Amino acid sequence: MTVKNIERIRRGVITVLMFAVSVMFLLPFIWMLSASFKIEADVFTYPIQWIPTKWHIIENYKEVWVGKFPFYKYYWNTVKVTVLTTATSACVSALAAYGFSKINFAASKYLFLIVLATYMIPHQAILVPQFILYRSIGFFDSHLGLIFLSSFSVLGTFMLRQFFMGVHNEYMESAKIDGAGHWRIFWKIAFPLVRPAVATYAILRFIWTWNDYQNPLIFLRTDNLYTIQLAMQKFTTINGEFYSLIMAAAVSAILPLLLVFIVGQKSVIEGIALGGVKG
Structure with missing residues (x-):
C-alpha cells in the first residue's frame, strides 16, 4: 500500500469520526426542532419520533409569537439592544485599537497595560458599583444602560x-x-485593511449580547423592556407543562444566531486567515 493510499484512508477515517461527532452535537437541536412541531402528547413518546406524526407548526409558533405571552415584543427589544451594542462596541474598539497601535503619545504603553489589566477583574465583582452608578445617573431599567454596559470591550480593543x-x-x-x-x-486606509477582523469581533459581540442573561436580569425591572433571555425564563415558568411551546420558543430564540453565523462565517474565516498571515 502506497503512502498516498494510506493518507487517503487516514483522511477518510477522520472525516467519518468528525461527522459522527457533529451528528451527536446536532441531535439535541434536531430533537428540539422536532418537538416544536409536535402536539404535546407526542413530545416524550418512546422510541423518539424524529418526524412528527401530527404537525402543529402554525399552532405552536402562533401561540409563542402572538399568544398570551407575545414573543415579538421581547424579540424587538433584543434585536434593538444587540444591534446597537454590536455596532457601538465594534466602532469604539476599532478606534481605541487604532489609537493604541498607530498613534504615539505619552505613556501609551502604560495606559494600554492599565486597560488590559481591567480584563482580569471578574464582571461579577463590579456589578454592585455599576448598579449604584447606573441608578444614580438614570440608566437603570433602560435599554440605553444595557447598550452602554457592553459597548466598551477590553477584549475587542486588544484583539x-x-x-x-x-x-x-x-x-x-x-x-x-x-x-x-x-x-x-483610519476610515480610508486602516479600517478597510482590518475589516475581516472587525467583522469577526462584531459577530462574536452579537452572539455574546444576544445570549446575555446576567446584565438584563440585574439592570432591567420593567416587563416591557425584557430581552429574549428573560422572556424565555418567564415563558418557561408560565408554560412549564407545555414542552412543545417551550421548544418552539427556544427554536425562535436561537434562529438569529444561526442566521448571523451562516451569513458571517466567511468573514470569520477571513479574519482567522488574516491573523495567521500577519502573525
Missing part, C-alpha cells in the same frame, strides 16, 4: 489592536504626506 499593528506604517506616512489626518487615515 483589534493586534490586527492594526500588522498594518504597515508606510501607508500611514504616505497619507500624512498627502495631508490626511488620523480620522481619514
Whole structure:
C-alpha cells in the first residue's frame, strides 16, 4: 500500500469520526426542532419520533409569537439592544485599537497595560458599583444602560489592536504626506485593511449580547423592556407543562444566531486567515 493510499484512508477515517461527532452535537437541536412541531402528547413518546406524526407548526409558533405571552415584543427589544451594542462596541474598539497601535503619545504603553489589566477583574465583582452608578445617573431599567454596559470591550480593543499593528506604517506616512489626518487615515486606509477582523469581533459581540442573561436580569425591572433571555425564563415558568411551546420558543430564540453565523462565517474565516498571515 502506497503512502498516498494510506493518507487517503487516514483522511477518510477522520472525516467519518468528525461527522459522527457533529451528528451527536446536532441531535439535541434536531430533537428540539422536532418537538416544536409536535402536539404535546407526542413530545416524550418512546422510541423518539424524529418526524412528527401530527404537525402543529402554525399552532405552536402562533401561540409563542402572538399568544398570551407575545414573543415579538421581547424579540424587538433584543434585536434593538444587540444591534446597537454590536455596532457601538465594534466602532469604539476599532478606534481605541487604532489609537493604541498607530498613534504615539505619552505613556501609551502604560495606559494600554492599565486597560488590559481591567480584563482580569471578574464582571461579577463590579456589578454592585455599576448598579449604584447606573441608578444614580438614570440608566437603570433602560435599554440605553444595557447598550452602554457592553459597548466598551477590553477584549475587542486588544484583539483589534493586534490586527492594526500588522498594518504597515508606510501607508500611514504616505497619507500624512498627502495631508490626511488620523480620522481619514483610519476610515480610508486602516479600517478597510482590518475589516475581516472587525467583522469577526462584531459577530462574536452579537452572539455574546444576544445570549446575555446576567446584565438584563440585574439592570432591567420593567416587563416591557425584557430581552429574549428573560422572556424565555418567564415563558418557561408560565408554560412549564407545555414542552412543545417551550421548544418552539427556544427554536425562535436561537434562529438569529444561526442566521448571523451562516451569513458571517466567511468573514470569520477571513479574519482567522488574516491573523495567521500577519502573525
